[in-house]
Amino acid sequence: MLDLYHWEPNGASGRVLIALEEKGLAYSSCYVDVLAFEQYRPELLELSERGEVPLLVHDGAAYTEASYLCEFLDEAFPSRPLLPSDARGRWEVRVWQKAVDDGFAASVSELAWQAYGGARGVGALAPGALCAAVERIPVEEGRELWRAAAAGLGEEQLARARSRVQEAVKKIEAQLTSAQWLAGAAYSLADVAVFPYFKYLPELCPGLVSDAATPHAMSWMRAVAARPAVRSALARGRVVDPFTVAAPGPEQVRWG
Ligand SMILES: N[C@@H](CCC(=O)N[C@@H](CS)C(=O)NCC(=O)O)C(=O)O
Known part of the structure; x- marks a missing residue:
C-alpha cells in the first residue's frame, strides 16, 4: 500500500x-x-x-x-528500473540529483516564488494576515522559511538564484548536446529529478531557456513531457499549469 x-x-x-x-x-x-x-x-x-x-x-x-x-x-519495486544497471550510470544519476538538491531546486523555487508566489493561497493574503498565518506554523524552520518569503526575496538573493540557474542550464544543455538523456544511456531518475524544475524555465527565464538558446534541452524537455507516465503525473495537480505556481523550497533556509 x-x-x-x-x-x-x-x-x-x-x-x-x-x-x-x-x-x-x-x-x-x-x-x-x-x-x-x-x-x-x-x-x-x-x-x-x-x-x-x-x-x-x-x-x-x-x-x-x-x-x-x-x-x-x-x-x-525493481520492475521498470529507473536507475542504470551499471555503477558509472548510477553515479551519474546521483550527481544530477545532488545538483538539484544542492541548488537548482532552491534557485528555481526562489525565482518562481518571486514571479508567481503572491498570486494564490497564502501568497494572496494581505500582509498582516499572511504574517499572522506564518506565526501559527508549528515548526520553527517553516516559520523562518515563510517569514523570508512573506517579506519578499532581496535582489542579492535573486541574483544568486539567477546565476545558479544559469550555471545549471549550461550543464544541462552541454550534456544533452551529445546525449539523449542526462545520465547513462537511458531515461533515468536524473531526468526525473531535473525535469520538474527545468519545465518552469522557458516561461520564467525566456532569455536563458528557449529553442534558440538551448535547443537540445528544449527537445529533451518536450520528450520527457510527452511520456505517458509524465502526463499522468502532471494531471495529479489542481491548477491548469503546475509550472505557474510556486512555494519557497525549504532548502534555502537550511543552507542559506
Ligand atoms: N528536501 C525536500 C524538499 C521538498 C520541498 O521542497 N517541498 C516543498 C513543496 S514540493 C514544500 O514543502 N514547501 C513548503 C514548505 O516547506 O512549507 C525534498 O527533496 O523532497
Whole structure:
C-alpha cells in the first residue's frame, strides 16, 4: 500500500509522482495544498516532523526527501528500473540529483516564488494576515522559511538564484548536446529529478531557456513531457499549469 502526500506535480512532488507513474505502481494520491499551509497539519507532522511534502507512506513507514524516496521506490519495486544497471550510470544519476538538491531546486523555487508566489493561497493574503498565518506554523524552520518569503526575496538573493540557474542550464544543455538523456544511456531518475524544475524555465527565464538558446534541452524537455507516465503525473495537480505556481523550497533556509 503506497500513499503519497504531495502538492502540485512540480518540483519535489513532481519528481515522486513521475517516478511512481513510470514504475506503474498503484498508489493513492493525497493532495496537500502547500499554499494553504496544509503540510503543517498535525497528522502530517506526526509522519514527518518538518511538515514537508512529498511524503510517502509505505506499510506504515514514512519516507521523505525526493532523491532518496525515488531511489527507495526503485529498490523496493525493481520492475521498470529507473536507475542504470551499471555503477558509472548510477553515479551519474546521483550527481544530477545532488545538483538539484544542492541548488537548482532552491534557485528555481526562489525565482518562481518571486514571479508567481503572491498570486494564490497564502501568497494572496494581505500582509498582516499572511504574517499572522506564518506565526501559527508549528515548526520553527517553516516559520523562518515563510517569514523570508512573506517579506519578499532581496535582489542579492535573486541574483544568486539567477546565476545558479544559469550555471545549471549550461550543464544541462552541454550534456544533452551529445546525449539523449542526462545520465547513462537511458531515461533515468536524473531526468526525473531535473525535469520538474527545468519545465518552469522557458516561461520564467525566456532569455536563458528557449529553442534558440538551448535547443537540445528544449527537445529533451518536450520528450520527457510527452511520456505517458509524465502526463499522468502532471494531471495529479489542481491548477491548469503546475509550472505557474510556486512555494519557497525549504532548502534555502537550511543552507542559506
Ligand atoms: N528536501 C525536500 C524538499 C521538498 C520541498 O521542497 N517541498 C516543498 C513543496 S514540493 C514544500 O514543502 N514547501 C513548503 C514548505 O516547506 O512549507 C525534498 O527533496 O523532497
